[in-house]
Amino acid sequence: MHASPPLRKQAGLALAFLLIAAMAEAIEPADDSYLAELIRRAAAAKLSEERYWHLLLHYRQNLTGGYTSEQDDPGFFLATNGKIDPRAELEATLAQFFSTELVGRSRQPAQCAFIARYQWLKERLSFDERRLRPQPCDRFQAWLGEMNPQSISLIFPSAFMNNPASMFGHTLLRIDQKGQTEQTRILAYTINYAADVPPGEGVLFAVRGIFGSYKGYFSTIPYYLKVKEYRDIENRDIWEYRLTFSEGQIRRMLMHAWELGNASFDYYFFKENCSYHLLSLLEVADPALSLTDHFLLWTVPADTVRLVTRQPGLVGEIAYRPSRSTQIRRKRATLSEEERRWMERIMQDPSLSRSDEFRRLSTERQAFVLDLTSDYLRYRSATEEEKAESYKEKNRSVLVARSELKIQSPDFRVQPFASAPEQGHKTSRAGIGFGWRNDDTYEELAIRAGYHDLLDPEIGYTPDAQIELLSAKFRHYNRKDQTRLEQFTFANVLSLSPMDALFNTPSWKISAGTQTIVHNQCTLCTNWNLNGGIGAAAETTLLRREVYFAFAEADANYSQAYDERHRVGGGGTIGMLGDLADRWRLIVSGSYLRYALGEQSDDFRWFVGQRYTLGQNLAVRLEYNHRDHDDDVVFAVQAFF
Amino acid sequence: MRKVAVLAVALALVCLGATGALAKPASAKLNADSGPGCGLGKMAWQGYKQQKNIGPQILMGITNQWFPPFNQSFGISYETSGCTNDEKLWAEEQATMFAAIDFENLSQDMAQGGGEHLASLATLLGVPAEHQAEFFAMTQERYTSLVQSGDASPVALVKALHEVMAAHPVLAKVSTAR
Numbered sequence: 001m002h003a004s005p006p007l008r009k010q011a012g013l014a015l016a017f018l019l020i021a022a023m024a025e026a027i028e029p030a031d032d033s034y035l036a037e038l039i040r041r042a043a044a045a046k047l048s049e050e051r052y053w054h055l056l057l058h059y060r061q062n063l064t065g066g067y068t069s070e071q072d073d074p075g076f077f078l079a080t081n082g083k084i085d086p087r088a089e090l091e092a093t094l095a096q097f098f099s100t101e102l103v104g105r106s107r108q109p110a111q112c113a114f115i116a117r118y119q120w121l122k123e124r125l126s127f128d129e130r131r132l133r134p135q136p137c138d139r140f141q142a143w144l145g146e147m148n149p150q151s152i153s154l155i156f157p158s159a160f161m162n163n164p165a166s167m168f169g170h171t172l173l174r175i176d177q178k179g180q181t182e183q184t185r186i187l188a189y190t191i192n193y194a195a196d197v198p199p200g201e202g203v204l205f206a207v208r209g210i211f212g213s214y215k216g217y218f219s220t221i222p223y224y225l226k227v228k229e230y231r232d233i234e235n236r237d238i239w240e241y242r243l244t245f246s247e248g249q250i251r252r253m254l255m256h257a258w259e260l261g262n263a264s265f266d267y268y269f270f271k272e273n274c275s276y277h278l279l280s281l282l283e284v285a286d287p288a289l290s291l292t293d294h295f296l297l298w299t300v301p302a303d304t305v306r307l308v309t310r311q312p313g314l315v316g317e318i319a320y321r322p323s324r325s326t327q328i329r330r331k332r333a334t335l336s337e338e339e340r341r342w343m344e345r346i347m348q349d350p351s352l353s354r355s356d357e358f359r360r361l362s363t364e365r366q367a368f369v370l371d372l373t374s375d376y377l378r379y380r381s382a383t384e385e386e387k388a389e390s391y392k393e394k395n396r397s398v399l400v401a402r403s404e405l406k407i408q409s410p411d412f413r414v415q416p417f418a419s420a421p422e423q424g425h426k427t428s429r430a431g432i433g434f435g436w437r438n439d440d441t442y443e444e445l446a447i448r449a450g451y452h453d454l455l456d457p458e459i460g461y462t463p464d465a466q467i468e469l470l471s472a473k474f475r476h477y478n479r480k481d482q483t484r485l486e487q488f489t490f491a492n493v494l495s496l497s498p499m500d501a502l503f504n505t506p507s508w509k510i511s512a513g514t515q516t517i518v519h520n521q522c523t524l525c526t527n528w529n530l531n532g533g534i535g536a537a538a539e540t541t542l543l544r545r546e547v548y549f550a551f552a553e554a555d556a557n558y559s560q561a562y563d564e565r566h567r568v569g570g571g572g573t574i575g576m577l578g579d580l581a582d583r584w585r586l587i588v589s590g591s592y593l594r595y596a597l598g599e600q601s602d603d604f605r606w607f608v609g610q611r612y613t614l615g616q617n618l619a620v621r622l623e624y625n626h627r628d629h630d631d632d633v634v635f636a637v638q639a640f641f
Numbered sequence: 642m643r644k645v646a647v648l649a650v651a652l653a654l655v656c657l658g659a660t661g662a663l664a665k666p667a668s669a670k671l672n673a674d675s676g677p678g679c680g681l682g683k684m685a686w687q688g689y690k691q692q693k694n695i696g697p698q699i700l701m702g703i704t705n706q707w708f709p710p711f712n713q714s715f716g717i718s719y720e721t722s723g724c725t726n727d728e729k730l731w732a733e734e735q736a737t738m739f740a741a742i743d744f745e746n747l748s749q750d751m752a753q754g755g756g757e758h759l760a761s762l763a764t765l766l767g768v769p770a771e772h773q774a775e776f777f778a779m780t781q782e783r784y785t786s787l788v789q790s791g792d793a794s795p796v797a798l799v800k801a802l803h804e805v806m807a808a809h810p811v812l813a814k815v816s817t818a819r
Contacts (some may be wrong), residue, residue: 181770183760187739224743224761230748371753378745396788399752405786408777512744 010201011144020162031098034131038094040391041125055284056117058257059086059266059576065260073264075105093117097132104262110135113262114451116255118285140258147189149250150178152285154241154315154422155190155279157230158339159462161495166234167420167467168451169301171275175254176222186224191257193218194275195267206370209269216277218260219564233324233382237416238321241305243314245285253285270298279304282306289314300450302429302460309422318422322414324379327500330414331372339369343499346373349387350397354404363405376502416462424460425617425640427451433621433636438518440480444634446473454494454577454638455587455611457619464496466536474517477524484524491511496576497537506548507537518630519561527559533573547579555593560600569595575607583613603628617641689787726795733799741795748788765801767817775811 012038047053054060057077059067069076071084077083081090096103096110097118106112113119115137121127127134153174160166175190182186190243195381197216208214245253265272276299279291294307309315322330335343339361346369353370361369374395383390431446448471452461469488475486490512497505510532517527533553540546551573558566575589594602606626613619617640625632726771743758750756755777763776780787783805791798806812 106699184764187761187764222739224739224758228742228746367753374752375791378749396748399748399788400785403752403754403781406754406778406781409756589645609662630754 004335011039031131034128035098038125038127039091040604042090042094042121043087045124047121047124048090050119052284052287053086053090054289055280056120056259057082057089058280059087070265071263073105073262076259076263078110079101084352091211093154096119096120100135104263108137108139108544111135111137112140114259115140116252116259119252119255125134127267140255143258144251144254147175148177148178149175149254151176152243152250152253153245154305154308156241156301157226157234157236157423158239158418159302160230160234160236161462161465162164166236167493169236170230171278171301171304172226173278173281175220175250176242186222186227188222188223189220190226191278191281192221192226193274198506198625199420201566209267212266212272212409215264215266216272216274217264220257226571229527231321231558232378235325235379235383236325237323237326237363237418238355239305239421240319240321241422242316242318243308244316245574249285249555252279254266254282257281261598271295273301274298274302275304275418277300279308279449282308295550298450302421302424302428306422306424306426318420320414322416324375324382325503326374326413326417327414328372329417331368331375331412332502335372339365342369343376346370346398347377347394347446348396351403352400353401363407364410367405367407367409367426367601368400370398370405371445374398374402377494415521418461419459421460423616425452425457425619428523429456429638431621431636433634433639435632435634438630440477442475444473444475444486444636446636446638448489454493454496455585455609455621457583457611457613457616458585459616462492464498466491466494471513480524482524484516485514485526486516487514488575496539498547507535507551509533509551509553515558516562517627519628520563522559522561525559525561527557527561528557529558544579546576547575548576549589550574553591557593557595557598562601564598565593566598567601569593569602570599572602581623585611698758705765732765736762737795737799739765740791740798743812744791744795744798748784748791750777750780751787754781759805766799766806768806768812769815769817772811772815776806777814778811779805 008314009330034163042048054067058070062068071077071083073081077089077092078096079085079088082089082092093110093114100109102108102113103110105579106113109624112135126201151211153176153380155172155174157170159169172193175189175191177188195209195216197209197214227238230238260300263278265497267273269518276292277294279295279299283289283291291304291307291311295303314560332340332343332622342352342358343362346358352358353366353373358366374564377391377395381388381395429446429448431444433446435442435444448468450469451467453466453468454464469491470485471489471492472485473487474483476483490515491510491570494507494509496507497503499505504526512530513528515527516524519525519527531553532550533550535551535553537549539548539549552570553573554570556566556568560588571591571593573589573591575587576587579585579589587607589607591605592602593605604627607624609617609621609623611621621634621638622637623634623636626636645705654670721758739762743762746756746758750759755774759777760770760773763773764770766777779803787801787805790801806816
């Protein structure tokens with residue numbers, strides 16, 4: 001069928017008209033004059049120099065006065081030199097807002113991919129919606145709806161000594177949902193920043209991690225997965241700090257988190273790690289907070305927790321979620337002798353949980369014993385992979401018997417062993433002291449980068465665990481009139497795990513560094529030392545709490561004081577630590593080492609150390625070191641910063 | 642001593658985070674563009690057409706340590722194709738995923754007649770807070786058969802829960818089976 005020529009012409013005209021109208025419609029958003037006007041106004045208002053713009057783009061000032069963004073994904077910037085030019089980036093961003101082109105890693109229009117920038121600029125420049133059309137951001141809205149935010153919590157899983165990546169703890173944020181109860185908070189989503197480490201990296205991953213060759217990403221893992229990981233598998237206590245952000249602040253933070261879906265940062269274990277980038281999110285929520293500036297060289301998660309809790313009015317309610325092993329220890333302490341025996345027998349033979357003899361206990365006590373037994377069987381199945389199946393099987397029988405009791409377990413309040421991390425001392429330490437060594441006296445200056453040793457005030461730290469990194473002591477000997485680097489420690493790590501009927505984790509220690517020794521003809525000689533040992537610990541509660549330990553160890557030394565300049569051998573250490581009073585701690589230890597390689601010799605050493613806590617970040621110490629014919633007593637005042 | 646050697650080198654590491662260095666699937670490409678538009682789950686389900694096997698696979702991933710095989714599913718990245726507007730289906734998926742990942746905690750809670758894991762599942766299944774005590778009592782009563790379903794698959798567990806709820810005099814009425 002053909003339309004008559006005039007009609008066709010009319011239709012053609014109409015079509016042309018429509019096309020022009022449509023083109024005008026399409027062109028209108030790219031209104032060059034309006035863009036130019038916006039850029040002019042932004043420049044006049046110096047928006048690209050504002051703190052909020054710098055926060056959104058993660059700009060940090062250089063030594064030369066310029067800016068560089070910590071963000072390392074080119075998809076995060078809309079100007080080619082956006083990483084180093086805040087103003088160019090702002091102008092390119094304004095231009096891109098006129099387009100529907102899909103940008104960034106997440107392939108969305110710029111208004112949606114960078115929604116926090118859009119909302120901020122829209123507010124600051126009062127966009128005319130007829131000349132710069134707002135575009136719908138359905139994906140963002142769906143995501144935000146799923147998050148359903150009510151408030152934000154800072155989550156701190158405490159340190160875990162037996163995984164090197166977790167020795168200092170971890171932090172993440174939880175987006176508490178509207179209508180969430182104490183019972184359902186595990187359903188909330190989290191904002192987690194972690195490095196993406198390929199498998200099988202082994203030792204190399206440490207080296208690569210330090211130099212930032214991994215990518216770090218944000219993700220929104222449901223909290224129940226994190227709880228499973230930390231509480232159930234790694235046995236870490238978790239602390240939850242509810243932050244008092246307003247609805248607008250939370251929305252700002254989530255808009256920026258959404259933008260970070262376009263982003264990856266080079267992950268630096270020391271500084272630009274999980275905790276550091278979470279702080280930057282908190283700053284976006286409330287630009288009046290100044291958090292990231294506090295960390296120049298490294299960011300220790302516990303330090304960030306202390307910093308956040310120190311901000312006036314920022315932290316509301318604090319909740320504690322005990323690890324499974326903490327739960328087991330606390331519950332077991334309430335068992336009677338008879339109940340303890342039942343627990344042990346049922347662990348061997350779960351069918352006893354249905355025996356008449358066991359059923360002579362009250363139903364409540366039966367339930368308590370079975371709950372604890374089930375917790376313990378789950379602990380064992382998580383820590384001993386090779387026997388996991390048999391523990392799971394036993395747990396199943398125990399739970400069947402438990403379900404037959406038909407009562408609900410009452411809440412059991414678990415008290416933490418490591419008290420609130422926010423009350424702990426800061427992690428860097430400096431000290432000044434004086435002492436006597438043999439027939440000389442000296443003054444001493446000491447400094448330590450991190451983190452905590454067995455004599456430091458224990459509040460807020462994992463008990464019986466020590467990590468010392470990069471510590472140096474300088475002394476001036478008065479009679480000899482000599483100033484020297486007395487001691488340098490690269491690392492000195494020690495983990496004591498008291499054993500008992502239920503827990504049998506070994507203790508271990510490792511250290512590397514230098515000391516000053518008196519040996520043979522040399523009165524003050526530098527000795528390079530490497531020491532590692534494995535052992536066992538036990539605890540009593542005679543006075544307060546005492547821990548006893550014994551190690552078998554290997555020891556290697558290099559010094560010109562030795563014949564052949566070195567000696568290598570092995571031996572053992574025994575000792576104890578305990579609190580004599582609230583603030584007063586004592587450690588005593590003795591070692592015997594015999595060297596078979598290099599200079600053949602042996603060593604007896606004694607150490608007695610005492611610490612008295614003066615304040616959260618202040619302590620005094622008195623230490624006595626004996627080694628062969630070398631006696632050394634030092635008194636020092638130490639401050640944490 | 643190998644552990645000690647690794648420790649010695651890795652001493653200085655600060656919160657590498659959850660990812661763990663030791664056991665992550667080789668194909669994991671965090672934050673790939675195919676992430677879940679609606680918050681969770683798309684990738685987790687994509688790979689498991691045979692839903693019967695989801696439970697064991699996910700649980701294996703977790704008990705083999707550190708992290709489930711769908712780490713990348715939770716990257717903040719987005720593609721609409723993963724989203725569903727079908728709220729009922731979505732609620733069902735969330736419940737099933739939760740049942741898969743948290744099955745061990747859930748079975749403990751069911752035997753003990755309550756707990757936060759079970760309360761959370763009840764919430765996902767649309768049981769209002771004031772009637773969760775009935776839900777707890779019911780799951781304790783039917784512990785053995787529910788756990789058997791859970792052993793088969795999380796899908797079977799959620800289905801079995803729906804069935805017993807439908808047969809329950811109170812829960813059948815109050816549940817806002819979404």
